[in-house]
Amino acid sequence: MQDVFPSTPGKVKMERNNYFGRVSNRWHSSGSGRYFFWMFVSVALMFYAFFHISAPPAVQTGLESRHFGNRALAWGGSKWEKQVRHSARTKRENGMVVLVTGAAGFVGTHVSLALKKRGDGVVGLDNFNSYYDPSLKRARQELLEKQSVFIVDGDVNNSELLAKLFSMVPFTHVMHLAAQAGVRYAMQNPASYVNSNIAGLVTLFEACKSANPQPSIVWASSSSVYGLNSKVPFSEVDRTDQPASLYAATKKAGEAIAHSYNHIYGLSITGLRFFTVYGPYGRPDMAYFSFTKDILQGKPINIYQGPDQTDLARDFTYIDDIVKGCLGALDTALLSTGTGGKKRGPAQLRVYNLGNTSPVTVPELVSILEKHLKVKAKKNFVKMPRNGDVPFTHANVTLARNELRYNPSTDLYTGLKKFVKWYESYYGLTSGLSGSRKNRAIESS
Numbered sequence: 001m002q003d004v005f006p007s008t009p010g011k012v013k014m015e016r017n018n019y020f021g022r023v024s025n026r027w028h029s030s031g032s033g034r035y036f037f038w039m040f041v042s043v044a045l046m047f048y049a050f051f052h053i054s055a056p057p058a059v060q061t062g063l064e065s066r067h068f069g070n071r072a073l074a075w076g077g078s079k080w081e082k083q084v085r086h087s088a089r090t091k092r093e094n095g096m097v098v099l100v101t102g103a104a105g106f107v108g109t110h111v112s113l114a115l116k117k118r119g120d121g122v123v124g125l126d127n128f129n130s131y132y133d134p135s136l137k138r139a140r141q142e143l144l145e146k147q148s149v150f151i152v153d154g155d156v157n158n159s160e161l162l163a164k165l166f167s168m169v170p171f172t173h174v175m176h177l178a179a180q181a182g183v184r185y186a187m188q189n190p191a192s193y194v195n196s197n198i199a200g201l202v203t204l205f206e207a208c209k210s211a212n213p214q215p216s217i218v219w220a221s222s223s224s225v226y227g228l229n230s231k232v233p234f235s236e237v238d239r240t241d242q243p244a245s246l247y248a249a250t251k252k253a254g255e256a257i258a259h260s261y262n263h264i265y266g267l268s269i270t271g272l273r274f275f276t277v278y279g280p281y282g283r284p285d286m287a288y289f290s291f292t293k294d295i296l297q298g299k300p301i302n303i304y305q306g307p308d309q310t311d312l313a314r315d316f317t318y319i320d321d322i323v324k325g326c327l328g329a330l331d332t333a334l335l336s337t338g339t340g341g342k343k344r345g346p347a348q349l350r351v352y353n354l355g356n357t358s359p360v361t362v363p364e365l366v367s368i369l370e371k372h373l374k375v376k377a378k379k380n381f382v383k384m385p386r387n388g389d390v391p392f393t394h395a396n397v398t399l400a401r402n403e404l405r406y407n408p409s410t411d412l413y414t415g416l417k418k419f420v421k422w423y424e425s426y427y428g429l430t431s432g433l434s435g436s437r438k439n440r441a442i443e444s445s
């Protein structure tokens with residue numbers, strides 16, 4: 001392993017950002033012990049992923065149908081190739097050609113739409129898993145299809161598929177958003193986090209490192225990496241070696257893995273630490289979404305509280321702001337430097353917080369929802385379960401402001417208003433205690 005993943009403890013990397021001409025110290029050497037710890041965690045998790053729970057290899061059963069895991073996924077064949085190539089076409093001079101993984105996911109859909117709108121070529125990739133209602137993912141896919149964005153039905157762990165895509169399309173960028181999300185679900189299904197967030201990330205980096213040209217990569221890390229850090233607001237140089245959940249640990253390990261691929265292969269990699277992203281077409285497993293459903297159906301909601309009945313708080317960040325941050329990261333990403341799997345020179349390695357900078361407590365979130373829904377919630381205040389939650393998050397976004405021109409501008413009241421409007425039109429509900437269901441089934445999660 002030493003040969004494959006040489007560690008660079010305590011390395012201080014100075015990165016130059018050519019877009020705004022700034023130099024910033026992005027990886028501080030605040031403790032080589034911590035660095036060694038994270039390199040160790042990531043290597044251990046990678047071993048675990050590859051030798052214990054890696055998904056079954058793709059089996060070719062014919063051009064149009066291949067199996068991955070226990071799901072039949074359709075890819076290959078001349079019609080499919082035509083769709084991929086058509087979707088990858090740019091409509092502006094020097095447009096990017098972006099592979100968006102997790103394109104049928106919440107953030108993936110919005111980023112894909114924004115890229116397509118400005119004339120970039122976009123090819124999506126998604127395995128449409130059933131972590132939450134897949135019909136919502138299919139609805140997002142419909143949205144994308146209307147804008148001529150094609151989503152390949154496939155898994156990021158499928159190296160054969162990735163190699164095929166890179167052989168067909170010279171992707172300039174990869175926006176890697178495919179992941180197992182959710183902080184608390186990690187206790188129920190830990191293997192899915194290692195499979196998607198560790199093995200999937202490595203499979204993707206392997207494909208990118210071998211691609212010619214190598215793309216620049218922007219990927220989703222998470223605010224959860226700050227874990228039990230109590231220094232606020234969280235800034236990129238703060239401690240991230242106290243994860244409170246396996247989800248957080250896999251994201252932090254992903255950052256260490258990114259460092260190693262950057263170091264060895266010259267991949268240009270930018271990690272974005274998203275802070276509790278919400279908005280239209282959002283994730284039904286998140287509190288603002290499930291609270292909305294339950295409030296409308298007259299069901300009680302559980303509001304978690306910390307020690308001494310303190311309120312929990314989150315730096316809730318609206319999707320449109322996040323999309324701008326993602327595009328800013330893609331636009332300022334420098335080229336990868338490797339070819340044929342060999343590094344030719346130092347490459348860019350960055351990490352940014354993308355938050356809103358103004359935390360709101362969970363009871364306040366609920367009271368905003370009550371106003372927009374015009375329904376009183378039935379609230380149970382319960383002790384925060386010991387399942388990976390952290391008491392609060394609060395982003396310092398100075399770095400992203402300076403280097404990505406990231407400027408979050410949507411407060412929670414305004415953002416939730418837009419979410420509720422979408423929710424009511426999507427599910428065909430009218431406000432009211434029971435909420436009448438008109439158009440779509442609401443999953444019973």
Ligand SMILES: O=C(O)[C@H]1O[C@H](OP(=O)(O)OP(=O)(O)OC[C@H]2O[C@@H](n3ccc(=O)[nH]c3=O)[C@H](O)[C@@H]2O)[C@H](O)[C@@H](O)[C@H]1O
Nearest residue numbers: 181182183222223224274275276286287302303304312389
């Ligand atoms: O920024 C991140 O990195 C993560 O953000 C999101 O995680 P969280 O910030 O935990 O969001 P979310 O579940 O909506 O809970 C919000 C609040 O409601 C509280 N909460 C939750 C459920 C409940 O029943 N009651 C309750 O009080 C709960 O205790 C919390 O205080 C993403 O899901 C995750 O994938 C990751 O991206």
